[in-house]
Structures are given as C-alpha cells and as structure tokens.
Amino acid sequence: MSELSDHKKIVGAMLPTVQPSSTKRRGLVFAQKRVHARTVVQAVGVFLLFVVGLAWLQFSTPHLVGNDGYYHIKMAYLLRTEGLRPAFIWLPLTVLNANQFVDHHYLFHVLLMPFTFGDLRLGAKWGSVFMAALAGVALWWVLRRRRVPWATLWALGFFVVSDAFLYRMSMPRAQSLSLFFLLVAVAWLLDGHYRRLALVGFLYVWAYNAFPLLIVLTGAYGVATLLAEGRFEWRPLAYSLLGIAAGLVINPYFPQNVLFLVHHIAPKLSTPTEIAVGNEWYPYKTDQLVRNMAPAMVLLALGWLAQVAFGVRQRTESLFFTLCVLLFGMMVLQSRRFVEYAPPFVLLFAAYHLGPLLRKTASRRSNMLSVALLLAGLVAGGFYTLPRAQAAVQRSAPSERYQAAATWLAKNTPPQSRVFQTDWDDFPRLFFYNHHNTYLVGLDPVFLERANPGLYKVWVDITEGRNETPGLVIRTFFGAEYVFTDHRHAAFLRVAADDPYLKEVYRDDFAVIFAVTFP
Incomplete structure (x- = not known):
C-alpha cells in the first residue's frame, strides 16, 4: 500500500506542472500570432501611407516621369498579350x-503586367507607385527589425531625404524594385538569415542589371565583421554569389544574358563619356548635388555626430551602415543615377544612430518631445523636398509629344519598315505608340555602337548634319525607309531640306518625318 500511495503522490505532483505548461504554450502561440497579425496590419498601414504620398507626387502630372517608362509598360503589355517571351x-x-x-528587366516587366489593362500610361503610373511603396515598406521593416524607436516616423523620411531620389522613385522603371531587393537583403543580412540572400540574388538578376550592388552590400558586411569582430563573415557574400550565379544560368535568356552584361555595363565602367549616354550616367555638379540632397546631408552630419561625439559603440551593424553610406556616397559622386540608393541608406544610418540616442536620453516626460522633434524635422524637410x-x-x-507622328507611321508605312531616328532616346515613346515599325537605335546608344562601331559613327555624323546626302547613306547602309526627327536637330533639318533622297511627308509641332526616295 505504501508503494501505491507513493506512486499516487508522484503522479499527483506531476499533474499540476504538466497542465499549466501546455496552457502556457498555447498562450505563447496565441501571443505570437497576435504579434504577427499586428505586424501585418502595421505593414499594410505603412504601405498605404506610402501609396498616398507617392500617388500625390506621381499624379501631379498626367505624363509619365522620364522616357524609359514608355518602353517598360509596353513590354509588360506585350508579355501579357503575346506570350511571356515575345x-x-x-x-x-x-x-x-x-x-x-x-x-x-524581365521580372520587372512581369510584375507590371497587372497594370496593363486599360490605359497603359495610367497603369505605368500606378505600377510606379506600387513598387516604390514596396521599397518604402522594406525601409520601415529594416528600421523595425533593428528596433529603431519610432520606426514609422523615420521611414517617412523617405519623402524628405532628397528631391532627386523622389523623382527617380516616380519613374516607371526598375530602380524602386532594385531598392526593395537591397533593403530586404539588409533586413535578412542583419537578422542572420544568410541563406535567404541566395533567393534575393536570384530574383534580383531576373529583375534588373543592378544586381552587382548585392555583392557590394554583402561584401561591406564582411568587412564590417572583420573590423568589429576580427573575422570576415563570408557566408552572406557566398550565398549572394550563389543566387546571382543561379539567376544568370537558370534564365530564359542564358547564355546571351551574360554577354549582354558586358555590352551594357562595361562601357560605363571604362569610358562613360566617350559615347553620349543618358544624363543619369554622368556626375552631378557640386552645387546641384548639394541642392538635391541637402536634407540627406543634414541627416548624415547628425548621424556622424551621434556615432562619434556621443560615443556610439562601434558594433558590426554600425560599421555596416557606415560603409554603405560611404560606398553609395562615392557612387553618387561618380554617377547621378545612384541617387536612388544613397539617400535611403543615409536615412538608415542616421535613424540607426540617432534613434537609440533619443530613446536613451528621453524620460517619460520627454518622449513626446522626441516625437515632436522628429515630426518637426519631417515637416521642415518636407517643405524643402516635396515642392x-x-x-x-x-x-x-x-x-x-510623338503620339501623332508615331500613329502616322503606323498607318502609312509597311509592317516592320525601318525608321531612322536622329535621337536614340526617342525610341521608348515611338515604341509605346507604334510597334508596327522597327527602329535604328534605342534604350542606350551603346547597343548600336557595340553591334557595329562603324555604323554608329556614321549615324552620329548624320544626326549632327555632317553628311551632305544623308538619305542615300540611310537607305544604303542602314536599310531605313523613313527618317524621324524633332525640331531640335536644326543642322540635320537644313541638310535634309536640300537632299534629293529625302522627301518630307509629315510635320507637326514636335516631329518631322521624311521618306527615303531615289530621284
């Protein structure tokens, strides 16, 4: 009996500990679900804030921002209507x-496909808002994961740091998606989810040729760990390279996509001023850079002050954000197109160092003062940047601008007849309104120069009015039956007026079209 009694006592002693443990686990799971649900609601709210702000900016004009958006939305339309690889x-x-x-830009074009129903211009504008808002949410997510106080307020600095940055984010182009990938990579990198960087690398390759920036980012993290901890953390870089390699090889355009990288990027890295590429590849003038990034520069100075003067500990994360600011800062000094990356990373740097400092120095009474200071900074910066x-x-x-001329060509020329343009950057608009014809050059003059340097030089001479009989050369060497130009090419128009091989067949306030004839 004593043994049975002892056994009952043991079982009885065990029961009170088992039941509460199970209850606690259920309570913990429920609490975690509530936290996740609350986070999703917050993310949706932040996304909607960005949508409202970006839509206000985007729809302050009925036109598309920049030129290339016309090409991108038309390609998305063709992918939807003619197959995923037209x-x-x-x-x-x-x-x-x-x-x-x-x-x-394959993945970018696929993501634009839902916006190609109805008016393509309207769809391109909403697509631009949507993808830039995703980048804004990713910025908020990084701040939240780093436990930066008042992360939402800091994230709204997206609208304050630089007017040039906001302008670039308003373009229906892939730079907003590129920024999204980089910010997601930062979040996973600092959380230690290194394997996920392979997925980022893979998708980044499919979306945009700026994917080498992921290598820069993970390389900077490795250097930061070396300086802060005395070891080089190689895994993020390795997984990123693995994902990038997979994205290049497992690709609908392999192996041409590898050769295309050489055609597209190499000329900009070596001699970017020999060929008249887009303005975005050239550096800002100093005064213009200061005006465009004045709030970002103020934030950078305050971040440095918090990091150095107030003795912020040089942790790996702190060094990582510092290196990112330095790297993207050097890039934007070389080429203005990197203004789409430098300002948000300055914002991350400043928020990471100033946020904890404000929290540390704030008492319960001064918390509202800290929030008020942040709001005041947002308002002041907004008054400068947003207008x-x-x-x-x-x-x-x-x-x-070229709608009427492009429509005329579509209606009055044979299918796939070639059009000689006097500007390479007229192609996106012409293609948007008219994919009935084919064209001489577009998207980047490098693409013609790399295919045929001799033809490229002849094309430049003709567009600048240095050939007395351009019509004969256009028909013989370029196989073009029509010439499209605008009124800014005065030298070419003077020569064309006296050329017996060119006959003007169309003119409006924006463009002139010639037919190439043989007298």
Whole structure:
C-alpha cells in the first residue's frame, strides 16, 4: 500500500506542472500570432501611407516621369498579350536584335503586367507607385527589425531625404524594385538569415542589371565583421554569389544574358563619356548635388555626430551602415543615377544612430518631445523636398509629344519598315505608340555602337548634319525607309531640306518625318 500511495503522490505532483505548461504554450502561440497579425496590419498601414504620398507626387502630372517608362509598360503589355517571351524585332541593328535580345528587366516587366489593362500610361503610373511603396515598406521593416524607436516616423523620411531620389522613385522603371531587393537583403543580412540572400540574388538578376550592388552590400558586411569582430563573415557574400550565379544560368535568356552584361555595363565602367549616354550616367555638379540632397546631408552630419561625439559603440551593424553610406556616397559622386540608393541608406544610418540616442536620453516626460522633434524635422524637410520633387515631376515631357507622328507611321508605312531616328532616346515613346515599325537605335546608344562601331559613327555624323546626302547613306547602309526627327536637330533639318533622297511627308509641332526616295 505504501508503494501505491507513493506512486499516487508522484503522479499527483506531476499533474499540476504538466497542465499549466501546455496552457502556457498555447498562450505563447496565441501571443505570437497576435504579434504577427499586428505586424501585418502595421505593414499594410505603412504601405498605404506610402501609396498616398507617392500617388500625390506621381499624379501631379498626367505624363509619365522620364522616357524609359514608355518602353517598360509596353513590354509588360506585350508579355501579357503575346506570350511571356515575345520575339523582339524592333532594334535589328543593335545587340538587342531578335537573335541576341535579352530582357534584362524581365521580372520587372512581369510584375507590371497587372497594370496593363486599360490605359497603359495610367497603369505605368500606378505600377510606379506600387513598387516604390514596396521599397518604402522594406525601409520601415529594416528600421523595425533593428528596433529603431519610432520606426514609422523615420521611414517617412523617405519623402524628405532628397528631391532627386523622389523623382527617380516616380519613374516607371526598375530602380524602386532594385531598392526593395537591397533593403530586404539588409533586413535578412542583419537578422542572420544568410541563406535567404541566395533567393534575393536570384530574383534580383531576373529583375534588373543592378544586381552587382548585392555583392557590394554583402561584401561591406564582411568587412564590417572583420573590423568589429576580427573575422570576415563570408557566408552572406557566398550565398549572394550563389543566387546571382543561379539567376544568370537558370534564365530564359542564358547564355546571351551574360554577354549582354558586358555590352551594357562595361562601357560605363571604362569610358562613360566617350559615347553620349543618358544624363543619369554622368556626375552631378557640386552645387546641384548639394541642392538635391541637402536634407540627406543634414541627416548624415547628425548621424556622424551621434556615432562619434556621443560615443556610439562601434558594433558590426554600425560599421555596416557606415560603409554603405560611404560606398553609395562615392557612387553618387561618380554617377547621378545612384541617387536612388544613397539617400535611403543615409536615412538608415542616421535613424540607426540617432534613434537609440533619443530613446536613451528621453524620460517619460520627454518622449513626446522626441516625437515632436522628429515630426518637426519631417515637416521642415518636407517643405524643402516635396515642392522641389513635385516641380521636377511636373516638368515631365508631354506623353503625347510623338503620339501623332508615331500613329502616322503606323498607318502609312509597311509592317516592320525601318525608321531612322536622329535621337536614340526617342525610341521608348515611338515604341509605346507604334510597334508596327522597327527602329535604328534605342534604350542606350551603346547597343548600336557595340553591334557595329562603324555604323554608329556614321549615324552620329548624320544626326549632327555632317553628311551632305544623308538619305542615300540611310537607305544604303542602314536599310531605313523613313527618317524621324524633332525640331531640335536644326543642322540635320537644313541638310535634309536640300537632299534629293529625302522627301518630307509629315510635320507637326514636335516631329518631322521624311521618306527615303531615289530621284
């Protein structure tokens, strides 16, 4: 009996500990679900805030911001209507001819497909808002994961740091998606989810040719660990390279996509001023850089003050954000296109160092003071940045600039007849309104120069009015039956007026079209 009694006592002693343990586990799971649900609700709320702000900026003009958006939304439309890999026949004399074409924005175009129902211009504008808002949420997510106080307020600095940055984010181009990938990579990198960087690398390759920036980012983290901890953390870099390699090889355009990288990027890295590429590849003038990034520079100075003067400990994360600011800062000094990356990383740097400092020095009474200071900074910065960004957006060229001329070509020329343009950056608008014709050069003049340097030089001479009989050369060497130009090419128009091989067949306030004839 004593043994049975002892056994009952043991069982009885065990029961009170088992039941509460199970209850606690259920309570913990429920609490975690509540936290996740609350986080999702917060993320949706932040996303909607960004959508409202970006839509206000985007729809301050009825036109698309920049030129290339016309090409991107048309490609997304063709992917939806003609298949996920339509034959690209529109630039036959360039490295983007039908046999070599690589859609180096493929994933970006796929993501734009839902926005191609109805008015393509309206769809492009909403697509731009959507993807830039995703980048804004990713910025908030990084701040939240780093436990930066008042992360939402800091994230709204997205609208304050730089008017040039906001202008770039308003373009229907892949830079907002590129920033999203980089910020997601930062979040996973600092959380130690290194394997996930392979997925980022893979998708980044499919979306945009800026994917080497992921290597820069993970390399900077490795250097930060070396300086802070005396060891080089190689895994993020390794997983990123693995994902990038997989994205290049497991690709609908492999192996042409690897060769295309050489055509597209190498000329900019070596001699970026020999060929007249887009303005975004050239550096800012100093005064223009200061005006465009004044709030970011103020934040950078305050972040340095918090890091150095107030003795913020040099942890790996702190050094990582510092290296990112230095690297992207050097990039934007070399090329203005990197203004789409430098300001948000300055914001991360400043928030990471100033946020904890404010929390540390704030008492319960002064918490509201800290929030008030942040709000005051947002308002003051917004008064400087937003009107400048809106003015830049409102200066966008009219969407209908070449609509009538492109429509005339579509209605009055044979299918796939070649059009000789006097400007390479006229292609996106012409292609948007008219994929009935083919064109000489587009998206980047390098694409013609790399395919045929001799033809490129002849094209430049003709567009600048240095050839007395351009019509004969255009028909003989370029196989073009029509010439499209605008009124800014005065030298070419003077020569064309006296050329017996060119006959003017169309003219409006924006463009002139010639037919190439033989007298």
